[in-house]
Amino acid sequence: MPNPAPVPDHVPPDLVRDFSYFTGPGMCPMRGGDPQGALADLHDGPPVFYAPNNTYDGYGTWVFVRAEDQRRVLQDAETFSSHRRIFEKALGYDLPTIPLEIDPPEHGAYRSLLNPLLSPKRVMAMEAANRARAAELIDGLAAKGHCEVMTDFAFPFAVGVFLEFLGLPQSRREEFLGWADKQFHGTPEERGEAIRTVIAFMEELVALRRREPAEDFMTFVVEARVGGRAMTDKEAVGMGALLFVAGLDTVAAAIGFDFRYLAENADAQDRLRADPGGIVLAVEELLRMFPTVLMTRIAACDTEFDGIAIKAGDRISCPSMVANRDPAEFPDPNRIDLARENNRHVAFAYGPHRCLGSHLARRELVIAMEEWLKRIPAFRITPGTAPLTYGGHVFGIEDLRLDWEVG
Ligand code: HEM
Known part of the structure; x- marks a missing residue:
């Protein structure tokens, strides 16, 4: 970890806090941790503060605690830009991550x-295939009486859905799983290598679909026009690569946190098995309690936020896991109420960059829980084991070992 950057002169000392999403308490990889819960006490402190040694690359960041303030930041893309160039910085590769790192008004095009490619209607058209995929994976595990959820179910399921969405054959699942494993869990070198492989794959797919159009996502993208001109190869690759990064780890992690909660709460399993109609609301509540994505921005100009001076280039973070436990928005915010109504959580963000895949993600989580509870009897975390949890840009859970009795 590089040395922390010095605190900029415009940051008042009383707003500086020793805090990090990467190395703070509950954030480092640990067994049986609760990284989202570890941030709940931020609501007892200042609504906005500066964390000098927050990021993995040595930069400090402003942290916005309140849900309402986060919404103001995320809505104001002119002041708080998304132009972070993640791939460019990580790989030295000039690839626009579309639409995540494009600001309005271009973003809108x-x-x-x-939007139509991931609309509720499109997602429902994939429902039967996705449900069959979940059922098949779980059927393969049921008679064993135990599994490691992330590698045996969550990732294979999310990758299968992604292949379905791209219109690629399921026979490529192992190959994609290998890339996903390195991309999300590898060393920094392995992550770089994996994302370069994904980019090379998307480049080939773009070239193929220009030569041989099909009825699939990439054909639609390469044939699309944006702002009155044809889509470039680079833009099409940037979109495909972003979907890989945005749609796999997030869904798998959410399944992991959901299943851990159920494994630790036998009564919740019983209730949802008896009343599967409650699963839709339960999934929302678990998204509120265990969201995984940290929203980050860069100040595009000097500005002031409730009297606090923020300078152009300052980094900003809006942790969904903190907004989702804001007592001003959620009664009894640290209690899980699987039947909570009007659950206006920000697990899928807010404003122009609100998650494009939220309809699909929601159905994946509901299908995963429904099919699991139908096929697997009372399950628990295997005694003597504890899952590995961590913070970061996408909070995660690994090595989640469950067992159940085989009848
Ligand atoms: C539980 C699963 C998921 C969660 C929690 C999640 C969360 C988020 C969040 C918080 C953002 C906003 C990031 C920001 O503003 O900086 C986002 C954006 C995005 N997500 Fe998701 N996501 C999930 C699944 C998916 C899936 C399945 C897909 C696609 C298949 C997807 C595609 C995208 C895309 C393309 C964006 C960028 C949207 C834009 O910039 O306009 N996500 N997601």
Whole structure:
């Protein structure tokens, strides 16, 4: 970890806090941790503060605690830009991550193009295939009486759905799983290598679909026009690579946190098995309690936020896991109420960059829980084991070992 950057002169000393999403208490990989819960006490402190040694690359960041303030930041893309160039910085590769790192108004042109591809109607058209995929994976585990959820179910399921979405054969699942494993869990070198492989794959797919159009996502993208001109190869690759990064780890992690909660709460399993109609609300509540994505921005100009001076170039973070436990928005915010109504959580963000895949993600989580509870009897965390949890840009859970009795 590099040395922390010095605190900039414009940051008042009383707003500086020793805090990190990467190395703070509960954030480092640990057995049986609760990384989202570890941040709940931020609501007892200042609504906005500066964390000098927050990021893995040595930069400090402003942290916005309150849900309402986060919404103000995320809505104001002119002041708080998404132009972070993640791939460019990680790989030295000039690839626009579309639409995540494009600011309005250009962002709107890409979003309106992509929205129909992940609309509720499109997602429902994939429902039967996705449900069959979940059922098949779980059927393969049921008689064993135990499994490691992330590698045996969550990732294979999310990758299968992604292949279905791209219109690629399921026979490529192992190959994609290998890339996903390195991309999300590898060393920094392995992550770089994996994402380069994904980019090379998307480049080939773009070239193929230009030569041989099909009825699939990439054909739609390469044939699309944006702002009155044809889509470039680079833009199409940037979209495909982003979907890989955005849609796999997030869904798998959410399944992991959901299943851990159920494994630790036998009564919740019983209730949802008896009343599967309650699963839709339960999934929302678990998204509220265990969201995984940290929203980050860069100040595009000097500005002031409730009297606090923020300078152009300052980093900003809006942790969904903190907003989702804001007592001003959620009664009894640290209690899980699987039947909570009007659950306006921000697990899928807010504003122009609100998650494009939220309809699909929601159905994946509901299908996963429904099919699991139908096929697997009372399950628990295997005694003597504890899952590995961690914070970061996407909070995660690994090595989640469950067992159950085989009848
Ligand atoms: C539980 C699963 C998921 C969670 C918690 C999640 C969360 C998020 C969040 C918080 C953002 C906003 C990031 C920001 O503003 O900086 C986002 C954006 C995005 N997500 Fe998701 N996501 C999930 C699943 C998916 C899936 C399955 C897909 C696609 C198949 C997807 C595609 C995207 C895309 C393309 C964006 C960028 C949208 C834009 O910039 O306009 N996500 N997601």
